Amino acid sequence: MALIMPAADKAVMGERAALVAELGRLLPADAVISAASALGPYECDALTAYVQRPLAVVLPRTTAEVSAVLALCHRRKVKVVPRGAGTSLSGGALPLEDGIVLSLARFNRILDIDLANRCLTAQPGVTNLALTKAVEADGFFYAPDPSSQIACTIGGNVAENSGGVHCLKYGLTTHNLLGLEMVLIDGTVIRLGGGKALDGPGYDLLGVITGSEGLLGVVTEVTVRLTPKPQGIGALLAGFDTVEAAGAAVGAIIGAGIVPGGIEMMDSLAINAAEDFCHPGYPREAAALLIVELDGPAGEVEAQMDEVAALLNAAGARSLRRTRDDAERLGFWAGRKSAFPAVGRISPDYLCMDGTIPRARLSEILTKIAELSAHYGLRCANVFHAGDGNLHPLILYDANIPGELDKAEAFGADILRACVAVGGVLTGEHGVGIEKRDLMGEMFDETDLAVQQRLKCAFDPAGLLNPGKVFPVLHRCAELGRLHVSGGKLRFPELPRF
Amino acid sequence: MALIMPAADKAVMGERAALVAELGRLLPADAVISAASALGPYECDALTAYVQRPLAVVLPRTTAEVSAVLALCHRRKVKVVPRGAGTSLSGGALPLEDGIVLSLARFNRILDIDLANRCLTAQPGVTNLALTKAVEADGFFYAPDPSSQIACTIGGNVAENSGGVHCLKYGLTTHNLLGLEMVLIDGTVIRLGGGKALDGPGYDLLGVITGSEGLLGVVTEVTVRLTPKPQGIGALLAGFDTVEAAGAAVGAIIGAGIVPGGIEMMDSLAINAAEDFCHPGYPREAAALLIVELDGPAGEVEAQMDEVAALLNAAGARSLRRTRDDAERLGFWAGRKSAFPAVGRISPDYLCMDGTIPRARLSEILTKIAELSAHYGLRCANVFHAGDGNLHPLILYDANIPGELDKAEAFGADILRACVAVGGVLTGEHGVGIEKRDLMGEMFDETDLAVQQRLKCAFDPAGLLNPGKVFPVLHRCAELGRLHVSGGKLRFPELPRF
Structure with a gap:
């Protein structure tokens, strides 16, 4: 059924056409997508309950093109949602009906590998796993390893400050990032961080950008720290009768001064779902399962495995297995990695x-x-x-x-x-996005949120970059003007759910 | 010789008296210092070439007192220079003639030690070394170890993002900080960071404050990560005929994927000065000396020492010694630590x-x-x-x-x-302060500096917190108003040098 289009919508359509035409003058023909049929792949990210069609999608290939697009959007007051691989679980890359999507998919090259400085420079559209693949033959890896590492991009990792199984020992994205190139909303290009040097003067803008969920600028180049591959690696698998006992075991290991590569826990429902799915040999009767991975210099891992085994037994482990080789270790992980x-x-x-x-x-x-x-x-x-x-x-x-x-x-x-x-926080690695924005008030009071919004305004006073994400829509900081796409409602009014 | 006081100075004196009186109403009598004779110890920090007398010094004991002092200064537009132990080498704690010094000397208690969460909470006036002393019996230490660690405070470490010999392996202050309590210039108290949790939502304000040199707020509580003490530790001492060969050896070690606890270099002049001073047994004829310290699980350090020794020899070391016990290791360090x-x-x-x-x-x-x-x-x-x-x-x-x-x-x-x-930066750990502020333009262009100043303004729009530090006085960002105490001159006009 055809709808009669109100006059206001006609005006919007005209503005959209003008915007698309102007984008077409800035970018090659294949770098602007505006046909409704071609916008489908950009309508949502991995928070699939929310879907929305953007005005258009641009796929720039160079920093100069990103700069030109942002300068145009700044001049025309058009909202911009930056997008990596679209694997955000919090709706960070969800498009806006009245904004464009700026995809970094074509920024897909590794630019420099420098082992003596232990760092790598890449464009933001390179996948997380590709960073490790590029240096593993030389004995290095890129440490943060989100579960989506085969698909998610390093630019998205920077936006969300991604973690992974091994961030207990090796840190989050923010601990492994050395430098960035970034384009501000007015098209200005800046470089942040010490690059190959340890640290630099001035405010830690690199840290501010990491985890800022696309609200402060568009990252166009990333320099990361590389980590030496550990010589030895092993794992323990312990079943417990209660989750309390498993939780206490974790505290005992950390309190003993041991820093495992990772400590993962699964509860009964997850254990049995994994066992049904891929038969990793998990103890079905356990209320909780711990996988403790230890890595380090060759020969030492075994000694640490002994120590952790003793701690797990002392904490009341009902079953305990330890790996003898790497095939067995990967078997321990098979269930965990397929748990979702x-x-x-x-x-x-x-x-x-x-x-x-x-x-x-x-x-x-x-x-x-x-x-x-x-x-x-x-x-x-x-x-x-x-x-x-x-x-x-x-x-x-x-x-x-x-x-x-x-x-x-x-x-x-x-x-x-x-x-x-209990003194925790709203997110570990998935970000706030639209998923948790209305819970921000649970953790931050008006003062906290006002300080964060003042920082947002320092970069993007008109609120054009990824608006509607992170900050609660009900929150409004009077002296700062309008930051949010919608006010007075707890959900995007225009967001259909599927 | 008595000077005739001009009328303008008389007015200043009157304002100063009114300020001191008001501070006296907010704080106990012994917490306000205004007698000229008592201000001496606060006239400079470790950049001793610059000396200046503040209006007054306050020594609050509680966050509420800090808040009251800052709110007063905000209302009266009085400049504030926060001060820890005054060990800054860049003039970060240099007082201003028209400002007060806010000393954190009385914030000297450790508030909480939590080994299962591997963290410690302290007031900012606690010395760096005291943090390690508080947990070493339990097998932990606080990793960043600036040379001044016996005197410098954790609050000052946060302000300067301090490093030390071991930050190669364990990171700078920013990598070991979990949470902060901070007072803004208007007296508002905020808490930043995930506290005991890994990470939190929102901008990384914790990272912004770290290394911000007292320009954004006054830190009143700090939660840091504790590191397990390594089981084994050893060191190698290698002499080289050229600094080039020593430099290449460093690259070879890092490029081989080894992360030593620290790698220190001394050149001929430093080697001989140290040898004259405390006779550590350094090779006087060497053009460059490397001290490589390796730490890790027991038994493994020896294997890594073999590997590093081979790399040092391959790089052309003319002399090579390795420690057999901890006394010998401390001997290797004696010269380095007394080099200044x-x-x-x-x-x-x-x-x-x-x-x-x-x-x-x-x-x-x-x-x-x-x-x-x-x-x-x-x-x-x-x-x-x-x-x-x-x-x-x-x-x-x-x-x-x-x-x-x-x-x-x-x-x-x-x-x-x-x-x-060569792609480096202006400071590694001493900060910019007044020492390097006029060199900031060597590294940052107008755009970079404007972005940093916008961030500064987001916290302290009137520029009352530690003005004249960090930003070059010649730099002025028109739309942001006046940020600096002086303009058009490359030095504080009022600063006598000694």
Whole structure:
């Protein structure tokens, strides 16, 4: 059925056509997408419950082209959503109906590898895994390893300050980033960080950009630190009768001064889903499973494995296995790495949450999640980075049952509130995006949010870069003017859900 | 000789008296110092060539008192210079004639030690070394270890983003900081960072504050990460015939994927000054000396020592010694740690510079320094953190020879320009302060500086916190208003030099 288009919409269409024409003058013909049929792939990211069509998509290839596009958007007051591979779980790359998507897909080259300075320079559209692939023959790797590393890009990792299984030992993106080139909303190009040098004078703008979720500028070049590949690596697999005992074991390992490469925990539901899915040999009867990976100089790993084994036994491990070779180690990980699809098989839909707590509060928060699960009548599988207290509860629901997504979202919000209540934070590595923006008030008061918005305004006073993300829409800092696309509503009014 | 006081000065005196009276109403009697005779200890920091008397000094004991003082200064438009132990080498704590000094000396308590979360919370006036002392019996330490660690405070470390011998492996202050409490210039108290959790949402304000040199707020509480004490530790001492060969050896070690606890280099002048001073047994005939310290799991250090020894020999080491026990290791360090006073014995005065370069450019920059030394006719001893490319050239001069300080400063500025020219930065750990503010233009263009000033304005729009530091006085960002105490001159006009 054809709709009669109101006059206001006609004006919008005319403005859109003018914008697309102007973009076409700045970029090659194949770098501007505006046909409705071609916009499909850009309508959502990995937070697939939210979908929206942008005005247009541009695919620049050079910093000069990014600069020209942003300068144009700045002049015309057009909103811009930067996009890497679109793997954000918090809706960070969700387009805006009245904005363009600036895709970095064509920034896909590694520019420099410098082993004596232990660093690598790449364009932002290079995937996380490609960085490691480029240097592994030389005995190095790029440490942060989000689960999506085969697809997600280093530019997106910078935007979200991504972590991964091994960030307990090797740090998040922000700890492995040395320098950036970035374009400001007015088209100005700046370089941040010490590049190949350790540190530099001036404010740590590099740190501010890392995790800023595309609200401050568009990154066009990235220099990262490389890490030597450990000579030895091994893992332990321990089953516990209670999540409390497993949580206490984590504290005992860290408190003993051992820093494993990673410590992962899975609860009963996740253990059994993984076992059904790929048979990694997990103890089905355990209430909680720990995978502790140790890496380091050759010969030493075995000694540390002994020490950790003793700690796990002392903490009441009911079953304990240790790897004798790398094939066995990869077997231990197979279940953990397939836990998300494994859970996907036992439920039509699931919501992957992301909160972080002080690790000493692990068992407390898991008890709270179990209570909430009973309260909402929704199952929840826990698969997470226990070593650094980064939880990933998977809330199981069925989108076809009316109201169940709302219930799942309310459950998720309650989990995050509980994280904040024990001294934790709203996100470990997935970012705020649109998913958690309205929970920011749980963690930050008006003063905190005002300071953050003053920082946002210092970079983008007109609020054109990825608006509607990160900051709660109800929050408004009077002296700073309008920052948000919508006000007075808790959700994007224009966002259909699927 | 008594001076006749002009009317303008009388007005200033009256304002000062009113300010002191108001401060007296906010704080206990012993917490406000205004008698000229008592202000002496606060007139300078470790950049002793610059001295200036503040209006008054306050010594608050609680966050509420800091808040009240800042709110008063905000209302009265009084400048504030925060001060830790006053060990800044860049003049970061140099008082202003028309401002007060806010000393954190009474914030000297450790508030919480939490080994299961591997973190410690302290007030900012606690010394760096006291943090390690508080946890070493439990097998932990606080990793950043500036040479002044016995005196400098953790609050000052945060302000300058301090490093130390071991930051090659363990990172700078910014990599070991988990959370902060801070008071803004209007008296608002905010908390930054994830605290005990890994990371949080929102901008990395914690990172922005670290290294911000007191221009954004006053830190009143600090939570840091603790590091497990390595089980084993050993060191190698290698002499080389040329600095080029020593520089190449550093690159070879790093390029082989080894991350030593620290790699220090000393040149011939420093070697001989140290040998004269405390007889550590350094090879006097060497052009360059490397100390490579390796730490890690017990038993493994020896294997890594073998590997590094082979690399040092392959790089052409003329002499090579390795430690057999910890007493010998401390002997290796004795000369390095006393290098500054040792150089102080062979010259009436010296200027300690601080620049950072990509480590692959080490030999190039040392050649340049030698050329500059000949050009200025001033000796220069090089003692520095070679592993992370952080240079500390000590320029020898005699302040009693007219013009020699000027010459030394010009020499120092040329060294820093040379660092920037090879892709390095103006400071590694000493900060910009007043020492390097007029060199900021060597590294940052107008756009870069404008972005930094916009960030400064987001926190302190009136420019009351530590003005005159960091930003070049000639730089002025029109739309942002007046940020600097003085304009059009390259030095504080009011600063007498001694």
